[in-house]
Amino acid sequence: MEDVRGNLAAVRARIDEACRRVGRDPGGVRLLPVSKTHGLDVIREAYDAGYRRFGENRVQEALDKWERTRDWPGVEWAVIGHLQTNKARDVARFATEFQALDSLKVARELDRRLQAEGRSLDVLVQVNSSGESQKSGLAPEDVPALAHELGAFDALRVRGLMTLAVRSDDRTQVAACFGRMRRLQERLRQDDRAAGGWDELSMGMSGDLDLAIEQGSTCVRVGRAIFGERSDPNAYWATLG
Numbered sequence: 565m566e567d568v569r570g571n572l573a574a575v576r577a578r579i580d581e582a583c584r585r586v587g588r589d590p591g592g593v594r595l596l597p598v599s600k601t602h603g604l605d606v607i608r609e610a611y612d613a614g615y616r617r618f619g620e621n622r623v624q625e626a627l628d629k630w631e632r633t634r635d636w637p638g639v640e641w642a643v644i645g646h647l648q649t650n651k652a653r654d655v656a657r658f659a660t661e662f663q664a665l666d667s668l669k670v671a672r673e674l675d676r677r678l679q680a681e682g683r684s685l686d687v688l689v690q691v692n693s694s695g696e697s698q699k700s701g702l703a704p705e706d707v708p709a710l711a712h713e714l715g716a717f718d719a720l721r722v723r724g725l726m727t728l729a730v731r732s733d734d735r736t737q738v739a740a741c742f743g744r745m746r747r748l749q750e751r752l753r754q755d756d757r758a759a760g761g762w763d764e765l766s767m768g769m770s771g772d773l774d775l776a777i778e779q780g781s782t783c784v785r786v787g788r789a790i791f792g793e794r795s796d797p798n799a800y801w802a803t804l805g
């Protein structure tokens with residue numbers, strides 16, 4: 565069994581330490597526990613430790629968890645994985661935050677569904693900062709054009725950018741991905757046509773959160789360091805029996 569509460573404290577200490585190294589305020593970095601594949605029993609431990617928002621990368625699993633936790637006061641769900649337009653309706657129903665916006669088509673569909681629900685949604689644009697073909701997200705050079713369109717969608721509150729760095733032991737390469745994001749954020753902030761706020765930089769996971777914070781991350785998405793290794797992407801459904 566993982567000591568979820570202890571792990572959360574250890575990750576929070578890593579965040580605070582990384583902030584101290586570069587003279588940042590630890591209050592400027594939020595910890596988003598990523599609970600994908602894990603059952604509600606362990607998520608409840610994080611909830612009882614004070615965490616209220618959880619990251620999930622698959623819509624069906626997130627929707628199911630939302631439905632089963634409606635009696636947990638204040639619990640919120642962040643969708644952090646690529647979205648097909650046919651799932652936009654589900655996300656519009658339950659999500660508090662969507663960190664993987666990567667096309668105008670998805671923005672339009674989400675906005676339409678949110679308007680119908682009378683809801684709004686915090687969104688981050690996902691950027692492919694490593695150039696790897698298997699990664700989701702827009703190429704950095706394509707982000708400003710999308711940003712120029714997002715002002716048209718009243719139900720989307722544009723907050724910033726999200727990325728996954730290259731998976732590599734070479735810290736220089738990982739830091740280069742994060743640095744690219746920071747420069748892109750700067751460019752969007754100076755671009756009058758880029759509607760919305762660009763204060764959020766969601767970057768850093770269990771293995772690279774320290775580097776991400778040194779490069780300006782405001783949100784780290786952490787799964788394994790809190791909940792342990794994930795055995796199987798379908799493990800959550802097995803817990804339901």
Ligand SMILES: *Cc1c(COP(=O)(O)O)cnc(C)c1O
Pocket residue numbers: 598600621644645728769770771785786787788789
């Ligand atoms: C799973 C996932 C994470 C967490 O990764 P860990 O290595 O378990 O910390 C972060 N971001 C996204 C988009 C994910 O899918």
